[in-house]
Amino acid sequence: MTTTNLPKTINELLRFRAATKGEKDAYLFLSGQPDDEQQQSITFADLDRTARRVALLLQRHSVGIGERVLLLCRPGLDYIAGFLGCLYAGAVAVPVYPPRNRQHAARIVGIVESAGAKAILCTGDDFARCTKLLEDTAASHVALLDLDAAKPLDASLEPADVAPSHVAFLQYTSGTTGRPKGVMVTHGNLMHNLALIGEWMGYHEESTMVSWLPPYHDMGLIGGILTSLFGGFRCVLMAPERFIQHPFLWLRAISDYRADVTGAPDFAYRMCSRRVPDEQLATLDLSCLRTAYSGAESVRYGTLAEFAQRFASTGFDPERFKPCYGLAECTLLVAGRSAPRPLRTVCVDQAALQRQKVVIKRELEGLSPQMQERDGERVLVSVGVPIGEQRVVVRDLNTNERCADDVIGEICVAGQSVAPGYWQQYEQTIATFQRGIGGETGQEFAGTGDLGFHHRGDLYITGRLKDMIIIAGRNYYSEDVEYAVIGSRPELVPNGCAAFTVEADDEERLVVVAEIERTQRKGDLDALLKGIREVIWHRHDISPGSVLLVSPGSVPKTSSGKVRRSECRNRMRDGELTILARWDADDRMSYATQGAVASIASTVSSAAPSVKIDAADAGCNASPNASKVEQLKDWLRHYARTRIDSRTIDERRTIPPHIVLDFGNEGLLGMQIDRAYGGLGFAHREMLEVVSQLATIDSTLAFFVGLNNTLGIRPIMLHAQPALRDELLPLLATGRTLAAFALTEPAAGSNVRAIGSTAQRIDGDHWLVSGQKSWSGSSAWAGVINVFAKQADGAGMIGLAVRQGTPGLRIGAEDLTMGVRGMIQNTLHLDRARVSDACRLGAIGQGMAVAQQTMNFARLGIGAVCVGGMKRCAQLMHRYGARRRIGTGLLLDNPLSRQRLGDLRHRIDGLNALIEHLAADFDAGRDAPEDGLLIAKILGSEFLSQSSDELMQMLGGRGYIESNLAPQIFRDARLPRIFEGPTETLLAHLGSRLLNGSDDLLGYLGARTGAGALAAELRELGERLLDDGLANAGQLGGAAHATNWVNYWLGAVAQWALLLAAVEQAAKRRGVDGATLEWAQSQYELAVEAAQRQVGRRRVLSSAAQIAEWALHVEREIGPIEQTAPGATQRLDPLLRAEHDARPEPSDAGVALADDEPPPTADDAPTPAPVAPADPELKREFEQWLLTWLGERLRNRRIALTAETTFVDIGLDSILAVELTMAFSDAFRTTIDASAVWDHSSIDALAAHLATRMDRSMRAHAGAASSDTSSSL
DSSP states (O other), X not given: OOOSSOOOSHHHHHHHHHHHSTTSEEEEEEEEETTEEEXXXXXXXXXXXXXXXXXXXXXXXXXXXXXXXXXXXXXXXXXXXXXXXXXXXXXXXXXXXXXXXXHHHHHHHHHHHHHTOSXXXXXXXXXXXXXXXXXXXXXXXXXXXXXXXXXXXXXXXXXXXXXXXXXXXXXXXXXSSSOOEEEEEEHXXXXXXXXXXXXXXXXXXXXXXXXXXXXXXXXXXXXXXXXXXXXXXXXXXXXXXXXXXXXXXXXXXXXXXXXXXXXXXXXXXXXXXXXXXXXXXTTOOOTTOSEEEEOSSOOOHHHHHHHHHHTGGGTOOGGXXXXXXXXXXXXSEEEEOOTTSOOEEEEEEHHHHHTTBOOEEEEEESOOTTOOXXXXXXXXXXXXXXXXXXXXXXEOTTTOBBOOTTBOEEEEEESTXXXXXXXXXXHHHHXXXXXXXXXXXXXXXXXXXXXXEEETTXXXXXXXXXXXXXXXXXXXXXXXXXXXXXXXXXTXXXXXXXXXXXXXXXXXXXXXXXXXXXGGTTSOHHHHHHHXXXXXXXXXXXXXXXXXXXXXXXXXXXXXXXXXXXXXXXXXXXXXXXXXXXXETTTTEEEEOTTSOOOOOOOSOTTSOOXXXXXXXXXXXXXXXXXXHHHHHHHHHHHHHHHOOHHHHHHHTXXXXXXXXXXXXXXXXXXXXXXXXXXXXXXXXXHHXXXXXXXXXXXXXXXXXXXXXXXXXXXXXXXXXXXXXXXXHHHHHTTSSOEEEEOOBXXXXXOGGGOOOEEEEETTTEEEEEEEEEEEETTTTOSEEEEEEEETTSSOEEEEEEETTOTTEEEEEEOOOSSSTTXXXXXXXXXXXXXXXXXXXXXXXXXXXXXXXXXXHHHHHHHHHHHHHHHHHHHHHHHHHHHOEETTEEGGGSHHHHHHHHHHHHHHHHHHHHHHHHHHHHHTTOOOOHHHHHHHHHHHHHHHHHHHHHHHHHHGGGGGOGGGSHHHHHHHTHXXXXXXXXXXXXXXXXXXXXXXXXXXXXXXXXXXXXXXXXXXXXXXXXXXXXXXXXXXXXXXXXXXXXXXXXXXXXXXHHHHHHHHHHHHHHHHTTSSOHHHHHHHHHHHHHHHHHHHHHHTOOSOOOOHHHHHHHHHHHHHHHOOOOOOOTTOOOOXXXXXXXXXXXXXXXXXXXXXXXXXXXXXXXXXXXXXXXXXXOOHHHHHHHHHHHHHXXXXXXXXXXXXXXXXXXXXXXXXXXXXXXXXXXXXXXXXXXXXXXXXXXXXXXXXHHHHHHHHHHHHHHHHTTTOOOTTOOEXX
């Protein structure tokens, strides 16, 4: 700048550039695929106008001068306009990475609270996501503004006239070791430091800079974006992710746009040297570069030499390298190499350096292959001299005096670029920014926390004060160890290594965590572990306590690429690293899992959660019920052979009364009820073991027993009030009463929030319940039904144990199901059913929690049923394969048969390991994760469905024959896939929870399965999938659909992640073999690949409109095909009919009632044909028999029975009903169905019904001489 009135603030600077270079391109932003690169540009004048509009937007939302505004924009032109717009408004900008998930959102919430933000700015593309992630957080009250809303605003607003001392932005820097702190950077700091940068770089107004650095950090924001604004030249930008994925694009932009200025951290140059192939290198021309600075992390001589040698053919001049040093507390630049000063390096004695001494063995100017590190030496690159009038001194840590040359101490800085301090952290500001140094009177210094020394006027950095490794009294620098490791092994990711210490057995031990290139994950990891240990020993004379190989991205870093060693230590401790292989000195061995994640939890800290499963967890403890469990399983196996006919159960759609009765007598219908109530007192694992055995015999019976024990009994056992529990549990324990569960409604299947049933509290002691419940299994047989309805006062949901026979409760018609046909499914109608508050389950308003907890455990039961079902499939498949001969020999010898049976074995063993692990949590008094129980149900149902299909296929034509059981097993296997939520819905729900951070799976993986590493990889995958999905939103129908698509595929991966973790734990205790472990690993990898492929799909998904058009074409081709034959009694669901009436009809077919249409009543039923009145004498005979039998059977209840006594008054249960009908049949030599008892509410009504039917039957058999004639009712 040559004007006399130089700008003193960024606001004045932008106005100056708009006035003098208005039509010149200020910024170009590159995006898109490497082979289809797109660019956006903005001139200085347009940038000025856009910033004015953003400032006006902020003013209209009451953002005043000095108030803080979070900037949640992705890298790009919108970010630049948003930042400068904040400054134009006089506000304080707070640049922050946009949140990707709930975990990221938590950090943003912390910054909002720390900064006291008045508003948050984001782009339209991120507005919905930010809204969702920040809702229900402490930041939800802050105004979230869409930058797109500023576009139509007027651009005439005058920028705020602020002083140079005014804070321009807060840089929340996480640092490499500390917690985030907001550095206050003023306009004056910026203008001073930008002037120093201009002096140091030597650019001119026709220069071009290329930068991919994150704009949220000082190096990207100040060293890139603002430097070009200050210099008035063009800056070409791209997102950091673009460089990380394709390092070549950085160099290509330099070549194409003839950039003369660029810069990056050390790892970026190293990455280019290793990842840019020869064919790409041949297209580059880097002769245009005049400044290639290297900063933000230690500058390594080997990196510079390697880059210079690799890109010499492109015209790159190594003299253009400018190592530099700076930090956010000093705005940015502190020191740097300036031409014509040569690049200087020194080789120092490693042992002396460990004692904080500098012994220089060799010195060199420039780059030379001869300057290679030797054993016992370390090469240090000079970062130049202080720029401008800034003062840089090295402070002795012991004396607080200024150090002489070649003495190591803390680097301290003074000058106009030093920030005033940390935002609202007075004590830390004094400690860091207001240091006095002996002999330096009258001036305060900012301590950097960096260690270094001066030599012949040049500054050399040796490391971070807090990252010093002290072992056996000797000092080592983390960066030295990390560089030695990365430099020696090309398999490792540049800048992907962290070295730190942990305390174990009262001594410090070195731990090295290194990221492996993705292409090397299937390599020899044992050899790599050994090589890392050897290089550390040879270079530093120490041996690590642990070496961990992790997947890329596992080592945490700051926004500028610095390794966060303390955070890495914490993640290792918490089991959150994606560990691929590991070596520990204590074990003297390595653990490596090829081709998948080996989730081995950290054992270096006593604070780390134990992953060792005890005997109880392993399912091998000798519980007091063990013998009873085996006896019950033996009894079931014998009973199945003699008393169960699955085909008859299926064909007649009912469970024979003797089975219900016998199961009740054996305790199967109340397995977990305490023995004090007459139950078996089984643990969770024991009950699931019995249910699984029953599933090998008959799926219908397994579901009947399992759901009675879970959905039926569990809410009462755990949530009923004491009096109700004491009353019902003895009856439920022995099956004298069955219990059912009613939550689902016609319009509320997977979406329970759509429940329309209501419960209104009256007189303080009762509830009036109205609504309709669908597909309530066994409700027609149950004595008590757990009903869940919304409270009329809107205060939540209520759970009530509703007794059969309650006035207003009516059982609707049976829904004829495809499978599990012996277990009746009914619609339940409630018309102002009056229920006592004494029957409440759980607290008022907490009914949903009771229902959810119940369903969660039921899902584990479904998984156990599926294990049993798969075992039956395996048995039948093996029998058939071992006996069936085909053209090539036994069917079993066929490779495809062996492959399918082998996979079936793995499915059984893997799922069983997961179920045992989750059940162990319940038995140990811990809450198993909701997501884990969900996964058990999903995997179980999908595994069983696949297994039953393969059974039918293997049996060929025999599989199509009903008598061979395969068709029934196939039909039954469909229920688990839709019961308690369809698989697809649940997977999308699971993925959504993971992305939103509301899951309980990731924490569980680390804390209870030792697979925190796997959790970290899953978290990382979710973030990548979401980014890829949103980037590919155009192919998927928009951002909302893209997110749903990502949710589903992430959920699909998550299910395999948990299974893999459970199988790994089982493998450690030899619960599964190595083949099953390899299978689980392979399935996990396949799921990851499928998710990545589907989310990044290039083929566009058909839109709903396109599908509708195609479906209409099909409709025209085939016609409506609506079957309306005379006499047909079954009608299609309204949603499936040719003509859909938006007004649902009042039926039991699972259809929602219209709001203004009352529930159907008995009056709505077809009028039955008139029947002759019952024979009075026969009625009195049956009535007397009923009174006598019931009086004897219920003598202990002290009930005064009369003909008008209702079965509700008696408390008739399902078992008693079966006993009653069997006794009546024996006494009168006839057969009646137990349903007759439920259809008639009193003794009088039942006697009349029986007399009418018997009288009619007797007349039909007139003339029969024998009194043994049997009649059927």
